Amino acid sequence: MTDAPKDIEALIEVMARLPGLGPRSARRAVLHLIKKRGQLMRPLAEAMTRVADTARECLNCGNIGTADLCPICADDRRENGQICVVEDVADLWAMERGGAFQGRYHVLGGTLSALDDVGPEDLHIPKLIDRIRAERAAEVILALNATVDGQTTAHYIAGEIEGMGVSVTSLAQGVPIGGELDYLDDGTISAALKARKTL
Amino acid sequence: MTDAPKDIEALIEVMARLPGLGPRSARRAVLHLIKKRGQLMRPLAEAMTRVADTARECLNCGNIGTADLCPICADDRRENGQICVVEDVADLWAMERGGAFQGRYHVLGGTLSALDDVGPEDLHIPKLIDRIRAERAAEVILALNATVDGQTTAHYIAGEIEGMGVSVTSLAQGVPIGGELDYLDDGTISAALKARKTL
Numbered sequence: 285m286t287d288a289p290k291d292i293e294a295l296i297e298v299m300a301r302l303p304g305l306g307p308r309s310a311r312r313a314v315l316h317l318i319k320k321r322g323q324l325m326r327p328l329a330e331a332m333t334r335v336a337d338t339a340r341e342c343l344n345c346g347n348i349g350t351a352d353l354c355p356i357c358a359d360d361r362r363e364n365g366q367i368c369v370v371e372d373v374a375d376l377w378a379m380e381r382g383g384a385f386q387g388r389y390h391v392l393g394g395t396l397s398a399l400d401d402v403g404p405e406d407l408h409i410p411k412l413i414d415r416i417r418a419e420r421a422a423e424v425i426l427a428l429n430a431t432v433d434g435q436t437t438a439h440y441i442a443g444e445i446e447g448m449g450v451s452v453t454s455l456a457q458g459v460p461i462g463g464e465l466d467y468l469d470d471g472t473i474s475a476a477l478k479a480r481k482t483l
Numbered sequence: 484m485t486d487a488p489k490d491i492e493a494l495i496e497v498m499a500r501l502p503g504l505g506p507r508s509a510r511r512a513v514l515h516l517i518k519k520r521g522q523l524m525r526p527l528a529e530a531m532t533r534v535a536d537t538a539r540e541c542l543n544c545g546n547i548g549t550a551d552l553c554p555i556c557a558d559d560r561r562e563n564g565q566i567c568v569v570e571d572v573a574d575l576w577a578m579e580r581g582g583a584f585q586g587r588y589h590v591l592g593g594t595l596s597a598l599d600d601v602g603p604e605d606l607h608i609p610k611l612i613d614r615i616r617a618e619r620a621a622e623v624i625l626a627l628n629a630t631v632d633g634q635t636t637a638h639y640i641a642g643e644i645e646g647m648g649v650s651v652t653s654l655a656q657g658v659p660i661g662g663e664l665d666y667l668d669d670g671t672i673s674a675a676l677k678a679r680k681t682l
Binding site: 331339 | 488490491493494497498500501502503504508510511512513514515516517520523524525526527528529530531532533534535537538547548549554571572573576
């Protein structure tokens with residue numbers, strides 16, 4: 285593919301397997317790394333080794349931390365009876381950046397998908413039901429993506445939880461803060477209109 | 484920025500400094516790496532350390548290799564009196580993928596730029612002139628990008644070499660192989676028309 289030495293070829297090949305990078309941008313990234321061997325490449329390799337050594341999934345919620353329990357599950361103040369169900373750790377981080385949620389999370393690790401053969405067990409849904417019982421949760425907030433797969437999964441979970449005496453909610457849909465109507469899709473506009481509020 | 488453990492935050496920050504990755508895609512890449520710690524993250528860290536240990540610039544042409552001379556400069560069969568001047572190692576690799584050039588290269592490491600304070604010394608142009616003399620080159624091929632900066636640099640080099648008794652050429656400009664006229668910019672089409680050939 286290139287005429288680079290074998291070690292560099294191998295590095296480009298591994299880099300190209302990262303999401304968001306293809307063979308072309310992997311080559312560019314590797315050349316940049318080689319130019320900045322001292323300031324960038326070594327620190328990156330060391331940071332990577334450190335994370336590979338320490339990172340692990342929280343046994344309770346599936347978040348990524350460095351101990352059996354992630355900082356959120358280890359913090360008693362976050363046990364407020366609310367469990368926020370998210371697809372992925374990236375979504376958990378996004379919720380935490382928002383800073384509005386004070387409860388605990390449950391990371392599904394994906395969405396239900398007949399095509400990709402992803403069933404309820406793969407998504408830790410039985411684990412979620414155990415947690416609702418064990419933590420005596422009062423509310424389960426389904427913060428799943430507003431995609432077809434996300435919403436299908438939300439409906440499945442809502443069905444499974446029904447009758448457990450826990451209230452099930454989902455994130456509001458509408459116009460994003462700072463959003464301009466002209467740039468929004470029709471679905472969002474009609475959802476926002478349907479859910480309109482009196483001022 | 485995220486609520487991730489400090490080591491992971493640090494890794495995301497370093498990743499985000501790669502070209503083509505921003506904070507958002509760096510987060511996504513790091514999460515993917517953590518999920519595939521064994522198959523992807525460790526091999527990547529090891530490949531990176533290996534390259535950081537071995538990669539170095541060829542003392543003659545600026546290509547990246549693992550010895551004082553890159554494989555091309557170390558290969559006597561490539562000393563055919565042609566020196567191909569490229570901006571960057573990525574361009575050298577692109578030329579090698581083409582497989583049509585049998586001579587040696589000279590990597591400038593950028594283009595002349597008054598704004599960024601890049602002068603002839605920064606681009607190893609004096610080194611190029613030394614090489615033309617020492618290797619008794621017959622032809623210098625300026626394979627610089629068809630951008631304003633690339634072409635300015637090409638003209639400067641052509642001026643410096645003038646009178647050294649070496650022929651100076653540049654890559655042909657025209658319609659790319661497989662290119663459709665309807666998708667080409669006007670500049671390319673008029674360049675291709677001006678340089679038209681009898682069939």
